[in-house]
Amino acid sequence: MIDWTKLTWTQPPVMARDDLRDLKKLIDGSFRDFSREYGEALENFFYPLLKFLAGLQQLLLATPWPLMLVLLGLFAWIGSRSWKMVAGTVACFLVIGWLDMWEDTMATLAIVSVATFLCIAIGIPVGIWMARSNRVQAAILPILDIMQTIPSFVYLIPVVMLLGIGKVPGLIAVMIYAIPPIVRLTNLGIRLVDEEVLEAADAFGASRRERLWGVQIPLALPNIFAGVNQTIMMSLSMVVVASMIGVPGLGVPVLRAVTNQYLALGLMNGLAIVAIAIIFDRVSQSFGKRLQKHREGGHGV
Amino acid sequence: MSETKISIRNLYKIFGRNPASMVDRVRGGLSKPDLLDQHNHVLGLEDINLDIPASGVQVIMGLSGSGKSTLIRHINRLIEPTAGEIFIDGENVLAMKPEKLRDFRRFKASMVFQKFALLPHRTVIQNVLYGVQIQGVDEKQALDRAQRWLERVGLKGFELHYPAQLSGGMQQRVGLARALATDAEILLMDEAFSALDPLIRTDMQDVLLDLQDELHKTIVFITHDLDEALRIGENIAILRDGRMIQSGSGQDIILKPADAYVTDFIQDINRARVLQVGSVMDKDPSSATGPEIESTTAMEEALQVLAKSKAQSAIVVRRGKQVGSISLDQMIAAIARPKQGAAPEQRYR
Numbered sequence: 001m002i003d004w005t006k007l008t009w010t011q012p013p014v015m016a017r018d019d020l021r022d023l024k025k026l027i028d029g030s031f032r033d034f035s036r037e038y039g040e041a042l043e044n045f046f047y048p049l050l051k052f053l054a055g056l057q058q059l060l061l062a063t064p065w066p067l068m069l070v071l072l073g074l075f076a077w078i079g080s081r082s083w084k085m086v087a088g089t090v091a092c093f094l095v096i097g098w099l100d101m102w103e104d105t106m107a108t109l110a111i112v113s114v115a116t117f118l119c120i121a122i123g124i125p126v127g128i129w130m131a132r133s134n135r136v137q138a139a140i141l142p143i144l145d146i147m148q149t150i151p152s153f154v155y156l157i158p159v160v161m162l163l164g165i166g167k168v169p170g171l172i173a174v175m176i177y178a179i180p181p182i183v184r185l186t187n188l189g190i191r192l193v194d195e196e197v198l199e200a201a202d203a204f205g206a207s208r209r210e211r212l213w214g215v216q217i218p219l220a221l222p223n224i225f226a227g228v229n230q231t232i233m234m235s236l237s238m239v240v241v242a243s244m245i246g247v248p249g250l251g252v253p254v255l256r257a258v259t260n261q262y263l264a265l266g267l268m269n270g271l272a273i274v275a276i277a278i279i280f281d282r283v284s285q286s287f288g289k290r291l292q293k294h295r296e297g298g299h300g301v
Numbered sequence: 302m303s304e305t306k307i308s309i310r311n312l313y314k315i316f317g318r319n320p321a322s323m324v325d326r327v328r329g330g331l332s333k334p335d336l337l338d339q340h341n342h343v344l345g346l347e348d349i350n351l352d353i354p355a356s357g358v359q360v361i362m363g364l365s366g367s368g369k370s371t372l373i374r375h376i377n378r379l380i381e382p383t384a385g386e387i388f389i390d391g392e393n394v395l396a397m398k399p400e401k402l403r404d405f406r407r408f409k410a411s412m413v414f415q416k417f418a419l420l421p422h423r424t425v426i427q428n429v430l431y432g433v434q435i436q437g438v439d440e441k442q443a444l445d446r447a448q449r450w451l452e453r454v455g456l457k458g459f460e461l462h463y464p465a466q467l468s469g470g471m472q473q474r475v476g477l478a479r480a481l482a483t484d485a486e487i488l489l490m491d492e493a494f495s496a497l498d499p500l501i502r503t504d505m506q507d508v509l510l511d512l513q514d515e516l517h518k519t520i521v522f523i524t525h526d527l528d529e530a531l532r533i534g535e536n537i538a539i540l541r542d543g544r545m546i547q548s549g550s551g552q553d554i555i556l557k558p559a560d561a562y563v564t565d566f567i568q569d570i571n572r573a574r575v576l577q578v579g580s581v582m583d584k585d586p587s588s589a590t591g592p593e594i595e596s597t598t599a600m601e602e603a604l605q606v607l608a609k610s611k612a613q614s615a616i617v618v619r620r621g622k623q624v625g626s627i628s629l630d631q632m633i634a635a636i637a638r639p640k641q642g643a644a645p646e647q648r649y650r
């Protein structure tokens with residue numbers, strides 16, 4: 001297994017060249033077999049998701065732009081209750097349209113919304129599960145660490161081998177990157193709920209369900225929401241990487257700009273991503289703050 | 302004497318990795334410090350026996366760490382005992398299945414906490430509603446009930462405030478209303494007033510005593526403050542290092558402290574105000590002379606009566622009948638501060 005002839009003070013024991021090549025071949029080969037065997041089944045499994053994603057994108061594009069602006073303004077209002085925020089949001093999207101980035105922006109919104117929705121739908125239950133058992137937490141935390149630190153290009157390879165190029169593999173890549181914060185913060189939020197309040201719930205005879213939904217989740221909500229916010233930010237930051245494997249949106253022109261050295265194109269689309277990120281961040285943060293209103297004292301006696 | 306509501310029998314609680322294996326050692330006389338040093342287990346409660354009468358107020362007293370919270374949490378089984386039995390209305394609490402236990406907590410025993418333990422995300426009225434909602438009472442009726450109790454503890458107008466907007470005293474009123482709203486017969490109060498300022502604490506004691514006059518619940522009241530204990534409780538049990546070292550009426554405890562620890566406890570109270578003539582008198586009225594004094598009169602008032610009438614002794618009466626006599630010397634001896642029972646290094650702090 002070790003090629004002793006190469007061993008020196010500057011070269012630690014190294015595998016023989018042939019062995020190493022065989023090992024890599026073995027891994028590649030078996031994964032290729034696996035994807036031949038199950039690739040199609042997986043694709044079928046994800047087909048509804050693909051339909052949904054494409055449908056949402058078409059819906060956003062088919063929506064008349066004035067209506068879209070109203071909806072975006074409404075979203076900003078619901079989140080922040082601030083007219084400044086609403087005006088800023090509408091202005092931002094008008095500029096985006098004026099600079100001819102409307103279509104790509106809608107595609108990006110579609111994938112970020114779907115990714116965020118799925119991250120919430122999967123991440124919150126996993127976080128709750130982790131909070132209920134130290135064993136589950138110990139098993140999942142290292143997985144989350146890997147998901148957050150492994151370079152995204154590395155997991156793009158197997159995803160593309162399995163599912164090819166397209167929206168679904170892109171979505172999966174985005175989710176792998178964006179789901180850890182919501183899982184972590186849901187787990188943390190529930191674990192940080194005051195022991196004494198939980199004891200009170202027990203003393204009044206709350207069942208496990210009543211304890212979870214009536215006490216733990218409401219009190220963890222500010223943390224859970226911080227997780228949602230981070231998940232949105234991280235899925236936006238994956239837009240460029242995802243465009244490498246065929247996800248439409250603002251990442252595509254950025255990628256083109258990088259390869260062709262188009263400064264203006266890259267700058268405009270990059271700034272559009274930043275603008276959307278800032279809007280989502282501000283709106284969701286002020287929403288999160290409002291969730292915590294009850295924590296403030298004020299006219300106490 | 303009324304019937305027994307809560308009966309605790311040979312209760313042991315040991316914290317640690319293998320508590321069951323330690324019970325026999327503790328029964329064999331291993332002390333709390335030795336159990337900790339030699340076996341790394343904490344002795345929470347040791348051989349507790351206590352009968353609490355229905356409609357009575359039982360005070361449990363002891364210094365911090367003596368096991369008060371542990372004991373009260375056994376009554377509604379928030380803590381499982383290592384050995385022993387607990388009966389409520391003759392029913393074995395430890396034999397209850399989870400379902401049954403939940404109903405017991407919902408309908409039969411409610412609790413008030415030292416740090417209030419209110420639900421911070423719910424308004425005041427919703428907090429009071431909490432227990433009632435869990436009981437499954439329908440919305441309208443539950444709201445009526447909660448509103449009634451909120452008004453009863455003097456918080457009308459604060460329904461829509463959040464707990465964080467209220468002072469400590471008001472928060473504990475919410476805690477009390479929440480516990481009362483379930484209509485449970487048993488009220489467990491773990492140092493419910495200890496976190497409050499002295500004046501507010503006295504207020505809350507008044508609120509509780511008023512309510513108890515009307516409701517006649519079985520109350521288990523924990524405190525580390527003897528003045529509070531004497532004010533609230535008919536019976537007082539004193540815990541030290543998990544052991545119950547004395548149990549009796551307030552008068553008993555002041556006049557016959559079981560050991561140095563209890564003597565220490567009663568050091569600083571105002572004996573003249575707390576002690577009653579009836580607990581110090583001679584039970585023979587035949588040779589008595591002087592003014593008549595009701596047996597429940599506090600010493601300080603009785604002394605004033607004697608001083609006014611320039612008498613050396615008094616006749617003690619109870620419900621119009623002469624039941625004993627008491628002399629000035631007896632009274633003065635009773636209110637004199639007792640000698641400290643133990644050498645300084647043996648005193649407990």
Ligand SMILES: Nc1ncnc2c1ncn2[C@@H]1O[C@H](COP(=O)(O)OP(=O)(O)O)[C@@H](O)[C@H]1O
Nearest residue numbers: 316343344345364365366367368369370371372
């Ligand atoms: N979960 C626990 N694990 C270990 N020791 C405990 C635990 N709970 C209480 N104890 C110990 O039991 C003793 C009694 O505690 P507690 O009932 O809280 O006292 P009190 O309420 O009188 O201050 C203390 O020595 C405390 O350290």
Ligand SMILES: [Mg+2]
Nearest residue numbers: 369370371492
């Ligand atoms: Mg305590």
